[in-house]
Amino acid sequence: MLRRPRAEDAAAIKGIVAASGVLDVNSLYCYLLLCSHFESTCVVAEVRGELVGFTTGYLLPARSDVFFVWQVGVHESARGQGLAAAMLDSLMRRDSCASVRFLEATVTPANDASMALFRSFARRFGTVCTEMPCFNESVFGEEAHEAENLLRIGPLPVGQRRVEIMEAFKR
Numbered sequence: 617m618l619r620r621p622r623a624e625d626a627a628a629i630k631g632i633v634a635a636s637g638v639l640d641v642n643s644l645y646c647y648l649l650l651c652s653h654f655e656s657t658c659v660v661a662e663v664r665g666e667l668v669g670f671t672t673g674y675l676l677p678a679r680s681d682v683f684f685v686w687q688v689g690v691h692e693s694a695r696g697q698g699l700a701a702a703m704l705d706s707l708m709r710r711d712s713c714a715s716v717r718f719l720e721a722t723v724t725p726a727n728d729a730s731m732a733l734f735r736s737f738a739r740r741f742g743t744v745c746t747e748m749p750c751f752n753e754s755v756f757g758e759e760a761h762e763a764e765n766l767l768r769i770g771p772l773p774v775g776q777r778r779v780e781i782m783e784a785f786k787r
Contacts, residue, residue: 618706621651621660621670628667629660632689638727639687640761647672650686656712657683659703661694668694671703675716683713685721688733700733701740705782708772718770722750724762731767738769740785741778745769 621629626647633639650658650672661669669690676682688700707713719737723730738745750766773781 617662618659618703619662620655621658622655623648623652625660625667625670626651629670629672629689632667632670632691633687635692636689638724638729639689656710657707659706661690661699661703663694667691669699669703671700671707673707675712676720681715681717683707683716683719685719685734688730701736701785704733704737705785708778709782715774717772717774718768719772720769721767722764723767724764726762734767734769741769741772741781743770743772 626644629647629651630641630644633641654672654674657674658672659670660667669688671688672686673684674686676684685704688703690699704719708716708719719734721730721734723734735745746768747765748768749763751764753761753763772778
């Protein structure tokens with residue numbers, strides 16, 4: 617089941633992030649804010665009452681036609697089942713994302729799973745995924761962190777055409 621997150625989901629989200637080994641672990645408070653202030657642009661996945669996945673994101677304040685994906689995480693037990701793609705699609709179905717024409721995310725070059733997810737998303741919508749430098753290692757200061765490249769996907773279809781594409785993918 618896919619649904620909007622609640623504050624009580626924050627600890628489980630942080631646990632999935634920590635267990636991933638590739639996602640940056642943010643504070644519990646950060647996840648509490650995402651689950652409460654940005655619930656219309658975030659999603660969690662449950663299986664038999666247990667949280668097994670999440671996607672956090674938001675609309676860019678200065679450009680409401682751009683949806684920025686902050687993190688996508690899927691518990692090891694639920695990987696390989698298309699859950700990450702289903703969560704992205706569920707967000708694109710929401711009224712809060714009806715005017716989204718571009719999806720953006722930053723990804724480290726070594727994160728093959730995220731690269732595949734976003735490139736697949738672009739192919740499914742018949743659009744392009746462009747990659748460009750965004751944050752180089754030096755901006756992370758003393759924290760050891762790989763560079764993050766910006767992926768920009770779009771333009772995305774809106775309205776009925778978007779719904780038709782997502783319905784065809786579900787089959």
